[in-house]
Amino acid sequence: MAKEKLSVVKVGGNVIEDKDALASFLEGFSKLEGKKILVHGGGKRATHIASKLGIESNMINGRRVTDAETLEVITMVYGGLVNKNIVAQLQGLNTDAIGLTGADINSIASKKRPVKDIDYGFVGDVKKVNYKSIDKLMQADFTPVFCAITHDENGQLFNTNADTIASELAIGLSNLYKVELVYCFEKNGVLMEVDDDDSVIDFMDSGTYEILKHKGVFHDGMLPKLENCYHAISEGVSRVFIGNPTIISNKEQKFTTLFL
Numbered sequence: 001m002a003k004e005k006l007s008v009v010k011v012g013g014n015v016i017e018d019k020d021a022l023a024s025f026l027e028g029f030s031k032l033e034g035k036k037i038l039v040h041g042g043g044k045r046a047t048h049i050a051s052k053l054g055i056e057s058n059m060i061n062g063r064r065v066t067d068a069e070t071l072e073v074i075t076m077v078y079g080g081l082v083n084k085n086i087v088a089q090l091q092g093l094n095t096d097a098i099g100l101t102g103a104d105i106n107s108i109a110s111k112k113r114p115v116k117d118i119d120y121g122f123v124g125d126v127k128k129v130n131y132k133s134i135d136k137l138m139q140a141d142f143t144p145v146f147c148a149i150t151h152d153e154n155g156q157l158f159n160t161n162a163d164t165i166a167s168e169l170a171i172g173l174s175n176l177y178k179v180e181l182v183y184c185f186e187k188n189g190v191l192m193e194v195d196d197d198d199s200v201i202d203f204m205d206s207g208t209y210e211i212l213k214h215k216g217v218f219h220d221g222m223l224p225k226l227e228n229c230y231h232a233i234s235e236g237v238s239r240v241f242i243g244n245p246t247i248i249s250n251k252e253q254k255f256t257t258l259f260l
């Protein structure tokens with residue numbers, strides 16, 4: 001029997017910082033037909049609040065070095081402030097959302113990112129997605145809303161890149177569903193020129209990706225995002241898209257489709 005469709009949608013920190021853009025994205029998300037999961041970032045807000053508390057942020061290759069103090073900040077910001085506001089807005093749009101970290105219902109277990117050249121501190125790499133438990137929520141008609149926090153199943157929380165959470169959820173749930181993974185951020189897609197929103201790369205296979213990566217077309221957060229996209233496609237996720245927040249409601253406009 002053909003698998004049912006599931007949309008896993010990730011929304012990034014720049015959209016979350018723009019009240020109107022977030023409201024219109026959430027409206028589009030609430031209208032999305034079929035089963036769905038939302039994953040949100042919030043890196044920008046965490047950097048802002050950490051700075052107000054006198055804590056400097058250190059990003060390396062698109063990932064946050066997370067010491068014990070920073071872990072406290074991101075737990076409050078991602079698990080509290082951002083997650084609960086998004087859940088409340090979705091409830092206002094008649095979507096029965098439930099906010100989760102990876103510790104809740106043991107949904108996402110991780111282990112500390114191994115120290116090679118860099119010690120990222122309390123940053124976790126995903127080890128296991130408990131897709132059967134997550135599916136119980138969806139079978140009960142709840143819409144899971146995940147923040148960028150995982151745990152080690154032994155009482156320790158970890159900070160995990162939100163793009164990674166989205167791709168790992170998409171991979172895990174591909175056991176049960178035909179999954180479409182959509183990354184929404186403030187630009188129109190993957191761009192040839194990062195400052196030219198008209199330079200969207202419509203289709204990108206993994207060969208082109210490698211060539212453009214070596215040419216230096218991708219920087220910062222785009223690097224882990226694309227790694228996560230190709231990891232998802234190679235692990236059975238049916239389709240992966242990157243575009244601006246209207247991509248979920250308006251397929252007419254420009255966006256990037258990724259292929260193996």
Ligand SMILES: Nc1ncnc2c1ncn2[C@@H]1O[C@H](COP(=O)(O)OP(=O)(O)O)[C@@H](O)[C@H]1O
Nearest residue numbers: 012013014041185190191194217218219221222
């Ligand atoms: N070639 C590229 N096309 C589009 N964005 C790019 C590119 N290279 C680097 N970027 C940067 O990557 C950022 C997206 O990564 P990130 O900040 O992690 O996004 P998100 O808000 O989704 O988490 C964009 O804001 C952009 O500045």
Ligand SMILES: CC(=O)N[C@@H](CCC(=O)OP(=O)(O)O)C(=O)O
Nearest residue numbers: 013041042043063064148161162
């Ligand atoms: C380990 C790591 O880098 N975690 C990210 C999690 C949040 C995130 O990914 O937010 P955006 O999607 O808004 O960038 C961070 O703390 O910035």
